Amino acid sequence: MKLQTRYSLLLTGMILSVLVVLGTLLFIQFRITLKNGLDSSSQILEANLDKQLERNGTNLNHVLAINLANPVYSFDTEEMYHQLQSVLSLPSVEYAIIYDNNGALIHEGEEEISRYGELLTDPFMTNALKAEDYLTQKSDSILDVSHPLFIGSQQLGGVRVGLSLTENKQDIQTMGEELRHVFEQGISENLLLFGSTILLIVGLFGVVLATTISRNITRPIKLLAEYANNVSSGKINYPVGLPNDRRDELGELSRSIVKMIIGLKEINDRARHQAKHDQLTNIPNRTLFNEYLETALANAEQKEHEMAILFIDLDDFKRINDTLGHAAGDELLQQFSKRLSSSLRAHDFMGVGHDETYAGIARLGGDEFTVLLDNISSDENIIRVADRILSKAQQPFSLSSGQEIVVGASIGITMYPKDGTEKNQLLSNADIAMYSAKSRGKNNFAFFTSSMNTEVQNRLELENDLRSAMENKQLKLYYQPLFSSLDNRVVGAEALLRWQHPKKGFISPDAFIPVAEQTGLIHTLGEWVIETACEQVKRWQQHSRVDLYCAVNISGVQLLNRNLPENIKAITDRHQLTAGNLHIELTETALLTNEEDASNILEELHAQGIDIWMDDFGTGYSSLSFLKKFCAQGVKVDKSFIHDMETDEDSRGIVKAVIAMAKSLNLRITAEGLETASQVEQLREYGCDNLQGYYLARPMPAEQLSEMMIRLPELFKPFNTNSVSEKAS
Numbered sequence: 095m096k097l098q099t100r101y102s103l104l105l106t107g108m109i110l111s112v113l114v115v116l117g118t119l120l121f122i123q124f125r126i127t128l129k130n131g132l133d134s135s136s137q138i139l140e141a142n143l144d145k146q147l148e149r150n151g152t153n154l155n156h157v158l159a160i161n162l163a164n165p166v167y168s169f170d171t172e173e174m175y176h177q178l179q180s181v182l183s184l185p186s187v188e189y190a191i192i193y194d195n196n197g198a199l200i201h202e203g204e205e206e207i208s209r210y211g212e213l214l215t216d217p218f219m220t221n222a223l224k225a226e227d228y229l230t231q232k233s234d235s236i237l238d239v240s241h242p243l244f245i246g247s248q249q250l251g252g253v254r255v256g257l258s259l260t261e262n263k264q265d266i267q268t269m270g271e272e273l274r275h276v277f278e279q280g281i282s283e284n285l286l287l288f289g290s291t292i293l294l295i296v297g298l299f300g301v302v303l304a305t306t307i308s309r310n311i312t313r314p315i316k317l318l319a320e321y322a323n324n325v326s327s328g329k330i331n332y333p334v335g336l337p338n339d340r341r342d343e344l345g346e347l348s349r350s351i352v353k354m355i356i357g358l359k360e361i362n363d364r365a366r367h368q369a370k371h372d373q374l375t376n377i378p379n380r381t382l383f384n385e386y387l388e389t390a391l392a393n394a395e396q397k398e399h400e401m402a403i404l405f406i407d408l409d410d411f412k413r414i415n416d417t418l419g420h421a422a423g424d425e426l427l428q429q430f431s432k433r434l435s436s437s438l439r440a441h442d443f444m445g446v447g448h449d450e451t452y453a454g455i456a457r458l459g460g461d462e463f464t465v466l467l468d469n470i471s472s473d474e475n476i477i478r479v480a481d482r483i484l485s486k487a488q489q490p491f492s493l494s495s496g497q498e499i500v501v502g503a504s505i506g507i508t509m510y511p512k513d514g515t516e517k518n519q520l521l522s523n524a525d526i527a528m529y530s531a532k533s534r535g536k537n538n539f540a541f542f543t544s545s546m547n548t549e550v551q552n553r554l555e556l557e558n559d560l561r562s563a564m565e566n567k568q569l570k571l572y573y574q575p576l577f578s579s580l581d582n583r584v585v586g587a588e589a590l591l592r593w594q595h596p597k598k599g600f601i602s603p604d605a606f607i608p609v610a611e612q613t614g615l616i617h618t619l620g621e622w623v624i625e626t627a628c629e630q631v632k633r634w635q636q637h638s639r640v641d642l643y644c645a646v647n648i649s650g651v652q653l654l655n656r657n658l659p660e661n662i663k664a665i666t667d668r669h670q671l672t673a674g675n676l677h678i679e680l681t682e683t684a685l686l687t688n689e690e691d692a693s694n695i696l697e698e699l700h701a702q703g704i705d706i707w708m709d710d711f712g713t714g715y716s717s718l719s720f721l722k723k724f725c726a727q728g729v730k731v732d733k734s735f736i737h738d739m740e741t742d743e744d745s746r747g748i749v750k751a752v753i754a755m756a757k758s759l760n761l762r763i764t765a766e767g768l769e770t771a772s773q774v775e776q777l778r779e780y781g782c783d784n785l786q787g788y789y790l791a792r793p794m795p796a797e798q799l800s801e802m803m804i805r806l807p808e809l810f811k812p813f814n815t816n817s818v819s820e821k822a823s
């Protein structure tokens with residue numbers, strides 16, 4: 095039951111109880127007053143009537159005594175009779191008699207005086223005979239009045255009259271009833287008036303009390319309950335109208351509730367902010383960005399705006415995280431988000447967000463950021479923004495650890511409504527465009543085109559196929575022999591991955607290695623290659639008694655793994671190979687991304703006795719400092735120069751120069767891609783150490799190379815334990 099109803103009922107009950115008690119008391123008082131009033135009125139009335147009757151009786155007697163003086167003196171019975179009869183004719187007179195001085199009856203008002211001479215002996219008569227004046231006596235029913243009878247001074251006896259009190263009593267009763275009626279009526283009217291007045295006063299008091307209770311207690315409690323209910327249903331508004339300034343318990347409760355609501359509001363606001371902002375960078379997160387985007391799309395549709403979504407991904411962020419640790423990665427993201435915010439000028443912002451400062455940007459997770467540009471007038475504007483972001487991303491980031499890192503970013507751009515009108519479709523387009531930008535070389539941006547969809551589809555398919563190929567052991571290693579130009583014997587073999595797709599046929603490593611690198615699959619795949627190659631070398635040593643090294647290609651991404659030297663050592667140890675049985679080949683570009691760490695890893699590998707070869711030499715920087723920095727023991731001249739050597743003077747010049755430079759640095763040199771006898775002759779002439787190419791031998795399965803070892807043993811160096819100990823020493 096509600097407090098107000100309860101208090102109203104309580105109040106009504108109290109008022110009614112008071113009224114009932116008051117009414118009862120008044121009624122009792124009324125009854126008592128009425129009874130007392132009637133009693134005393136009756137007494138007074140009776141006394142008055144008695145007095146009146148007595149007065150009448152004495153007067154009557156007095157007159158009778160005067161009128162009878164002579165007839166009694168003269169003993170005129172006739173006259174006595176008449177006088178007495180006239181009195182007896184009065185209704186209230188019961189008897190009238192004349193007596194003598196002895197109390198003997200003289201006349202009784204009858205024609206025949208039958209009782210004449212009868213001595214009256216009742217006590218009243220005795221007293222009357224002694225009395226000198228009139229005497230009265232009252233019984234229940236009669237008033238006796240006597241009066242002496244004189245003629246002159248001589249007493250002749252007396253007159254005695256009996257007056258009936260019955261009529262008197264009836265009168266008293268009638269008058270008493272009338273009086274009661276008058277009293278009752280008067281008191282009832284007064285009581286009614288009094289009662290109504292009291293009721294009105296009590297009623298008014300009740301209304302005033304109820305209003306006061308309602309205003310001071312129930313209404314504030316209701317309001318407090320309303321706010322408390324709002325809080326429990328999640329509507330946390332700043333409370334207004336509460337009795338905070340009151341000094342009573344309600345004021346205290348109200349202040350506590352206000353405090354609680356303010357506290358909850360703060361927590362709620364913080365939670366809401368946290369739910370929609372990225373905790374690391376404090377810029378909007380995916381949830382808020384989606385909200386912005388939905389609003390912006392609705393706005394753009396209504397106003398027929400054009401819009402652009404930029405999907406930004408930091409280049410090599412994973413490498414920073416893996417090599418420098420998560421704290422460094424977090425710092426990089428924080429710095430980049432600040433640069434991103436500052437690279438968007440006020441006019442780049444759309445007018446839809448709640449928080450204009452960050453309205454256009456968000457971090458979707460990891461190193462992925464988005465920028466929403468609304469109401470764009472031309473592609474140039476978008477390009478300007480993208481360029482600004484790229485240039486900010488390219489500038490070195492100084493970490494608190496003192497390290498300086500350079501990353502860069504790739505940006506995919508999609509346009510509304512040209513590329514799509516639906517939120518997810520636009521985000522997916524921007525993502526696809528970003529991948530396309532990344533694959534074209536880093537620190538780049540690309541506008542989405544529909545053909546990218548097919549590219550991405552193919553790439554995704556390739557990625558899935560590669561995963562299942564690795565699981566189902568569809569990948570194999572082929573080995574391409576490397577020949578010494580001095581004695582034409584096979585000194586080593588380059589391990590090359592081969593993938594025979596069950597449906598698509600042969601897939602070139604040039605197609606799937608980049609996918610393996612982008613997805614991180616290269617780490618597992620690369621270690622499998624090393625393990626398989628080492629196992630094979632050991633088998634050739636043991637079964638074919640042939641001594642040769644195996645060259646494996648290492649991708650730049652593999653150099654991000656600090657454990658690589660340790661893992662390689664575990665493999666060579668497991669297969670009891672000397673480190674010299676394993677060579678690794680790297681391209682210059684593989685070393686560019688993280689020179690410092692790459693050089694440390696290569697130094698460790700070199701310390702283990704593993705030979706490092708710079709692959710595809712001449713196509714990249716071809717820097718001598720690179721060769722020294724990365725502990726290279728040899729270079730492989732790229733096959734494109736070998737191919738063009740016969741026809742192109744420049745290529746021939748480059749080959750010669752590379753060989754001369756390698757020799758001067760005491761490096762060994764391999765020429766790859768030899769397809770003709772003249773190429774072989776020429777390179778032998780130039781003093782190239784090792785030769786590799788289809789002309790000499792194509793990449794082949796291990797079994798085929800094993801057969802070749804049996805068929806042409808003269809081409810291979812025999813394996814003996816001395817050669818192992820020689821190498822070890």
Ligand SMILES: Nc1nc2c(ncn2[C@@H]2O[C@@H]3COP(=O)(O)O[C@H]4[C@@H](O)[C@H](n5cnc6c(=O)[nH]c(N)nc65)O[C@@H]4COP(=O)(O)O[C@H]3[C@H]2O)c(=O)[nH]1
Nearest residue numbers: 590591603604607623647648649767768769787788789793
């Ligand atoms: N036209 C022509 N080509 C010749 C001749 N002799 C050899 N080749 C090809 O040249 C490539 C040499 O390997 P690469 O430069 O390291 O280039 C390799 C290497 O960078 C990468 N790759 C192959 N296997 C692996 C691997 O296990 N790990 C890594 N990270 N990369 C690999 O894929 C690239 C391509 O490998 P492949 O298609 O096997 O192509 C091989 C080989 O088959 C020739 O006389 N003429």
